[in-house]
Structures are given as structure tokens and as C-alpha cells.
Amino acid sequence: MNEFVETLLELTWHEPKSSYDVVIIGGGGHGLATAYYLATQHGITNVAVLEADYIGSGNSGRNTTIIRANYGIPESIRFYQHSLDLYSTLEQETGCWIMHATKGLLWLAHTESAMRNERARAMLNTACGAETVLVDPTEIKALVPQLDLSGGGRYPVLGASYHIPASTARHDRVVWAYAQGAMQRGVHVLQNTPVTGLIRDGDRVVGVRTATGDISAGVVMSAVGGNVSQIAAHAGVRLPVRTHPLQAFVTNGYAQGFGPIISDTELLCYISQTARGQMLIGHEYDRETSYSLQSSFQFLQANAIKMSYLLPFVRDLKILRQWTGRCDVSADFSPIMGFTDVDGFVITTGWGTWGFKAIPAGGEAMAELIATGRTPELIEPFALSRFAADHAMADQGSTGTR
Amino acid sequence: MLIITCPNCGSRPVEEFRFGGEIPQPPESITDPFERDLDQVWMFTNVAGVQTERWFHDAGCHRWLTATRDTSIDRFVD
Amino acid sequence: MHAPERLDGLRVVATPDALDHAWFEGDVVVFRIAHDEVIAFGAVVAEVPDEHAIVERETAFVGWGLSYPEFDDLVARHVEWPLPTERPALAQGMAAGLPVKLWFEHDRVLLVVSSGFAHEVVERFRLPAFAESVKKQDTRRMRA
Ligand SMILES: Cc1cc2nc3c(=O)[nH]c(=O)nc-3n(C[C@H](O)[C@H](O)[C@H](O)COP(=O)(O)OP(=O)(O)OC[C@H]3O[C@@H](n4cnc5c(N)ncnc54)[C@H](O)[C@@H]3O)c2cc1C
Ligand SMILES: [Zn+2]
Secondary structure, three states: OOHHHHHHOOOOOOOOOOEEEEEEEOOOHHHHHHHHHHHHHHOOOOEEEEOOOOOOOOHHHOOOOEEOOOOOOHHHHHHHHHHHHHHHOHHHHHOOOOOOEEOOEEEEEOOHHHHHHHHHHHHHHHHOOOOEEEEOHHHHHHHOOOOOOOHHHOOOOOEEEEEOOOEEOOHHHHHHHHHHHHHHOOOEEEOOOOEEEEEEEOOEEEEEEEOOEEEEEEEEEEOOHHHHHHHHHHOOOOEOEEEEEEEEEEEEEOOOOOOOEEEEOOOOEEEEEOOOOEEEEEEOOOOOOOOOOOOOHHHHHHHHHHHHHHOHHHHHOOEEEEEEEEEEEEOOOOOEEEEOOOOOEEEEEOOOOOOOOOHHHHHHHHHHHHHHOOOOHHHHHHOHHHOOOOOOOOOOOOHHHO | OOEEEEOOOEEEEHHHEEEEEEOOOOOOOOOOHHHHHHHHHHOEOOOOOEEEEEEEEOOOOOOEEEEEEEOOOOEEOO | OOOOEEEEEEEEEOOHHHHHOOEEOOOOEEEEEEOOEEEEEOOOOEEOOOOOOEEEEEEEEEEEEEOHHHHHHHOHHHEOOOOOOOOOEEEEEEEOOEEEEEEEOOOOEEEEEEHHHHHHHHHHHOOOOOOHHHHHOOOOOOOO
């Protein structure tokens, strides 16, 4: 947080208490949205969100902000579509300008088999209530005049699935909107407060340890992004999650408007234009697990080349910034939300490279779960217990997970 | 640039290799055979520290090798 | 510079010790690609003292013979790892994004790739392509 941000928002900072009904570890989108919905929908405000650094310092402030519902299995499409709907009314609800903009997303196909995939995606999405149609090269060209339909001679564009309601929003404004809404209702948000351990009473988790003292809690929720395995280990919980770096970069401003978001599962990269006019380019996650936030030249090189096949104009742009986040990638590429085998300890994780779009629906569902002690129907398929039940939710529905 | 030393081919940039992940190690504390299998198949220690892991030399000898890497800084150790 | 040759031979998987003592008939170049595997280009018959040895015909590689000035000019700058100094020597790894095998002899270097990458080699290293006549010729034997 800095002065500029503080003047935009009405935030009231508190001294930590020694006990709360709910302690949420991690002040990213998921942690703060859960606190917000606990307060707004369930009247539970004796809640603290403990953030190691500043709010939004994790992936929620580092992502490429794509909000979409065109996933690969019905359970996911339904969940993400609900999140997309919540996003579209979030400005009204919170009174905060999150710069939400509907852009549409084109998922390009360069081969016949990719065309079959996109056709199947469009049909499945439509059947599950997410608006996706198949478009041909002429229609694509009308949406993105800059696109080289020959793909630099290497990646000819045969068609695409077009997910019409896909959108973007300013990531840190989403974090701040939820933080402000929660704090206005009495939730404590404590920055620079890393959780160093969990307090256990027999089989139960009953609180957290911090450098400034122990805090007891009725329920502890982990929403720590890529650090989830460490927090869960304090509770003796092992997770089907690996932490992978994900990188992205932006160029300097591109003077022309650039309509939709373009995604490419064959080239494993995607691009959109930010509100400032910069071209924002992302890619699949780094293959080796790591907690390092070091960005690589190899990543820049590979992506700059790939994008220039599709959009020759990017050759004339300059790379402005490059950065990395730590992603909690689940073994089946679906989120993991809900109870663990340990009483008093719930988790929201497995958000990998795709969890920004899920912040509203994930937060809302976790708040209901904590408030009622029951798993909401919408997230039942995403329980941790699915792995033991041999019911993994394999969904390689993100650009980088194929 | 990260360098891996392949016993067959010598020192090569990491881009020549495919990552095979941490070697699954169900903790001793899990004794039930079903729980051990479950852990072996699905769970990861995902340590932020030194990890023993497998790499496949894709651009060279096509053999798996074992390496140790500190995942908190992404550097090989030894 | 010459057009590439198709390299035929035998691929053998056996114990490391058996491979140390293997014998191949003919005018062969033997690539020890791993401790337990060799490709013997030019070989038609192999004797390997390992009853479990796997011996298969290998026809999936092509090679370009380059003089050292040609190698230095066209290939060496694409290699981002140290090249061997002894002769003969095999080096395998990535060059210009392609998995290559390099065989260093006293007076020439053989650049070998899996034939699926042949056209990429031509493009990326600016090496000569297959001539139509070469394609049809049986080049089971390599010129030394
Ligand atoms: C480059 C990049 C691009 C992405 N693009 C997209 C996209 O286009 N669309 C999309 O939907 N998703 C995208 N994602 C994924 C998305 O950003 C994440 O899934 C999402 O932000 C996760 O939110 P979170 O609240 O779970 O985690 P985070 O935002 O990472 O928050 C976790 C917080 O926990 C804190 N924390 C960690 N350990 C502790 C501790 N011990 N004690 C206290 N606090 C702790 C961290 O400091 C952090 O602030 C992208 C991610 C990256 C890195
Ligand atoms: Zn090797």
C-alpha cells in the first residue's frame, strides 16, 4: 500500500486482537473476497486477514486479469460463469471502479485437430451456459485486423472459438475493492504479518502463530497462493499441489486499439491490450517447480517470437516490464476448495494460473462454507477429498496447461 | 542460465531437459497402505528448499537423471 | 560443402561393459549416446557379449560432413555449451533449438540430426539441402 492507494480507498487499519472467529491467511483476492462475503452475506465480521507483505502483493496483483468461463468440464464452466456474472456487477455492488471491460476472447486454431477442439469447446460451453461460438478466418479478421491469418507462414489460422463475455479488470483494484468492503464492515486486515505456524489442539487447528504473537481462531483458512504447501504442512495436510513460476510481460503503448483477448493453445501464449494501451503477453507456466520470482530471458525470447508470427506489429514495440508470480498448480488443473481432514482448517488453493477470474465466486463459496459448515453445491466437485475418491477434475482449460 | 550436468553428455543448459518433478516420497508417518498409495500418486511435498528431482535429457542422451535443487532460489546444489 | 547423407546403421542397447567390448562389421562410426546405448552408423552386423542386448536397424538420421572452417562459420556460434577438445569425440545437445549430435574427427565434423529435423537444419544453419539424386542413393556406408 502506498499513499496514492490510501487516498483512493477508505481503509481503517487495526491492531491485532488475540482471538477472532475466523482467521484468513493471505491477503490476496481469495482471502479478501472470503472476508468480504463473510461480512456482507453472513454478518460475520469478527474476522482477520493476515497478509505477509502488503495486500495484493501475491498473484492477485501480478496477473494478466483475464476473466472468462470457457473451460473444459461442466463443473468448471458453471463455477467460472457464476464468477464472471459476479464480476460484471462488482462495481455496482462495491462502489469501486475496478475498470471492468468486456472484450471477448478468441481461442485460435491452426490445425484440423485444434479446430475439432475449439468446436467441441464452443458446444460444451454453450450447453453449460457460457456464450462461445465458432468463428471463421473472415470473422476473426474483422475482430482483429492486425492478425496475420497465415501465422507468419507457419501457423495458419483456420478458425477460433469466440467467447463473447470474456473480460478484464484492473487486478489490484479488485483486491482493494474487497479489502475496503470488508474493512468498512469491521474486518481486520493486518499487513506485514506472516503466519509462521498453526496452533493445534489435538487434531484441531485452533489458531495461528505470528512474529508478534499467537492468534486463536474458530476457523483458519489458508489462502496463501503458491505458499500453500508450507501452511498446510503445519496442519499435517499434504496437497496435490506444486508451485510453478508464471511469467508475463508488457510492451510500451500501441497506438491503435486492439479489441479482443487472443489465446493460442498451440503456441501456448496469449495477448491483450491494457487500459494504458500496452500489449500484455502471457505464456504457460515454467515447467520446473520453483518459489523463485526470477524472470528469464528465454521466456521473453520465446514469446516475442511466437507473438510476432500472429501479430507482426509487436515487432516494432519495446518490452517495458517483465515479472513472475508463484502459482499453486493442482494435479488436475482444477481448484481445491473446502474442508481438509483437519478440523478448523479449510483451504482455497489450486488456483494456479487461472484463479483471478475465480475471486468473486471462490470467495463467496468459501464464506458460505465457513459460515454454514457445509460445502455449497457449486464447489462440491472441487473438494480435496476428490483425489482419495478417485474423482479428479481434469480440466486443462487454460492456455498453459495443455 | 541454469546448467544441468548430465552423466552421459556433460554440462548443458536446462532448456535441453524435461522436468520430471520431485521424486514421490510418502512420509513415514503414513502407514495405511491405501493412504500411502494415494500420497505416492497425488501428493507433493512441494518443498521451498532442497528437492531431489528427476530430469530427462531430451536434446541429448534420452536418459533420466537425478538432481538436487534449491527451489527457493531455483539453483542446483552439489 | 556436401549435401547431407542418410545414415543407416544399428542401434544397440546392452550393458555398459558389453558395449565396451562390442564389435561391428564394416567401416563404422560408433556413437556412444549413453552408458548403455550406441548407434553404430555403417554397421550391418554387430557382435555384443550380452545375451539380452537389443540390436535394431537404425535409419532415422541424416548427417552433414563439414570442414572445421565450415563448422566454425555455420554451426559453432549456435552452440551454447563447451565443445569437446579431444578427437574423435561425440557431443550431443541443443544447437539453434534443435537436438543435434556432433562427431568431431581430426579433419571434419559430422553434424547428425534425426531426419525429421533435416529441413530445420537447412533453414537454421544455412546448410545445403538434399539433392534429389542423393535422396535416392543408398548411403549405408559413410565416407570416412
Ligand atoms: C503472471 C500471471 C498471470 C496470471 N493471469 C491470470 C489471468 O489472466 N486470469 C486468471 O484468472 N488468473 C491469472 N493468474 C492467476 C491468478 O493471479 C491467481 O490464481 C490468483 O491471483 C490467486 O489469488 P490468491 O488470493 O489465491 O493468491 P495470491 O494473490 O497469491 O495471494 C496470496 C497471499 O498470501 C500471502 N501469503 C503467503 N504466505 C503467507 C503467510 N505465511 N502468511 C501470511 N500471508 C501469506 C502472500 O503474500 C499473498 O499476498 C495469473 C497469475 C500470474 C502469476
Ligand atoms: Zn544426456
